[in-house]
Amino acid sequence: MVSFAVAVPPSDFPQVFVGTAELLKHVRAQFLLDWQGIHGAAHWSRVLDNGLRLAERTGARIDVVTLFAFLHDSRRVDDGSDHGHGQRAAEYAVELRGRAFEIDDAGLTLLAAACRGHSDGLTEAEVTIQTCWDADRLDLGRVGRRPNPRLLCTAAAREPAIIEWAYQRSLGRANRTLGRV
Ligand SMILES: [Fe+2]
């Protein structure tokens, strides 16, 4: 059982990673797509890094941001638009709470909402949800698209330096950690 009850400092990636190892076992066992693909582990790793960096500015819940990174694309059935994968991820998050991780009810509500709406192009939401969506959208360079500031939710994500940092990483020059799991 993994507990995210205690917030982990954004700069302390190793603790977050160790705490999510069991969750990743569950997720990988049912993942239908290429683990090394555009919606696989390397993407999730960068979404996590993006989210933790944004959270330092937005005050988003780190446990929710972390779980979102690992779950939001975990129930895709293809690498296209796959309408419905957000809803399936939200349902999966509810299913895994208590089995693969612990989170309070408010956190689960945020996590499910973030997963459910992450590919609908929305920008208005509670700030933790916005941070999750921005973390994902900042990684569009992997599919040849530079993030559009007008489609980002938070001022932190719209900063040109953040967009450039995330964009360069999304091109595959600085993948780390989960891509090798
Ligand atoms: Fe997605």
Ligand SMILES: [Fe+2]
């Ligand atoms: Fe994603």
